[in-house]
Amino acid sequence: MIKTVAIQGIKGSYHHIVSQQFFETPVDTIDCLTFDRVVDSLITEECDAGIMALENSIAGSIIPNYALIDKYNLHVVGEHYLDIQHNLMALPNQSIADIEEVYSHPMALLQCKAFFRNYPHIKLIEDKDTAEVAERIQNKQLKGVGAIASTLAAEIFQLDILAKSIQTIKHNETRFAIVKRTNSDFTETKINKASIKFEANHKRGSLATILNVMSDCKLNLTKIQSLPIVETPWKYAFFVDVTFDDYSDFKKAKSLIEIMGEAFKVLGEYKNAKL
Template sequence: MIKSVAIQGVKGSFHHIVSQQFFDESMSISECLTFDEVVDSILKSNNDAAIMAIENSIAGSIIPNYALIDNYDLHIIGEHYLDIQHHLMALPNQTINDIKEVYSHPMALLQCKAFFKQYPHIKLIEDKDTAEVAQRIQSKQLKQVAAVASQLAAELFQLEILSKSIQTIKHNETRFFIVKTKNSEIPEIQINKASVKFELDHKRGSLATILNVLSDCKLNLTKIQSLPKIETPWKYAFFVDVTFETYNDYKKAKSVMKIMAQDFKVLGEYKNARL
């Protein structure tokens, strides 16, 4: 039973919104400013689970979070897709021409680059969290400073939205993992998606052979991400997401991959949020 979750950011952040949608609004949350703190929180059993952004449809994969999940043997128990709408907000009674500095998370600024090209007088400054900037603007009554954050952050911290949905591509989604230190209790019959990690020898066709195994076992590859092995230059680990209709098909593929690949590891078995 999950009673509390760790999130990156403060209330009003996109991780907070995911906690409300995946669980419910009454879920107890612990605010952490970094993903390292998020992981530390569940490793120390301060929280039952954690929510971690893993990829964005505009900015791509969040590589460090793959490494955190792998290095600390965390288990993915679920996923959630969130429509990300970035709004420019500041204290009331200001216009966009009054704004001199905009602070936000690097991923948020990256997703809004085209918008800010119209306003060369604005200095963009990377910060730890979208909503935490909004909170700071309110608590310190910062004029001529704006945040890029969610509608919820604007409401919670009583800021005025100067421009709505400023992300470059209007359909902007982020995928989040829900992780625990122990594997999921989801019954096999409900599991139709999995995340696995493996390494391969530098041999011609080694990756293609593994991908053929997935195809032969009726698995659909939905994501493949390589991550360099820091201690072994030019060697890579592969993080792969697959979907399937029956758990037995996945089980068969898993048994073959264990034999064919090096350091094969299951990162999580869960429900496909896209169905």
């Protein structure tokens, strides 16, 4: 049973919300200000699992996290989609006109860029974590400073919400991966999604051939992300997510891609959260 989970951020962060929603029983969280620290907590067995954002419907893939999962041989054992609603918050008894600076995670700032065009007097400053900024504002009683964070962060750190749902695109989802040191404990009958990695050689049509294998084996490709292989200029690794109705179809595809692709690896086998 998972009892302790490493999250990027602190209480009130979006990773913290995922830790509350995903697991069937309450878990303790280890607050980490970087994803590298999340991975360290897993490797040193300080926690049972980690939560890592992988992609956002507005800003796209968080590519370094794919590299971390691959480099440290972590296993994706589950996924969770969270509706991200960004809110502008500050100490009580202030208006937006009083706010001179807003700090938040770069991804949050990017997703709220259009909102702040209406407030050119506000300086936007990148920071490590959404909720950590909210905590700092409260602890240091910083007036004239705002945070972009969740309603949970505003509640925990007793800040007033000056504007709700300020992200440019109102339907804003982030996909989070739950990672462990070992692979999924699910039985094959319950597994209907997988994350894999492989490298394609430079022969003409090599990638297309592998993708055709997936199609022939009745796999539905839901995500493909290329990542440069640093040691070999102009060669790429491909991170792919597939869904399927029957695990035997995935097993057949695995055996073929292992032969056709280079450096083939299964990053995780788990339940599709988008059913």
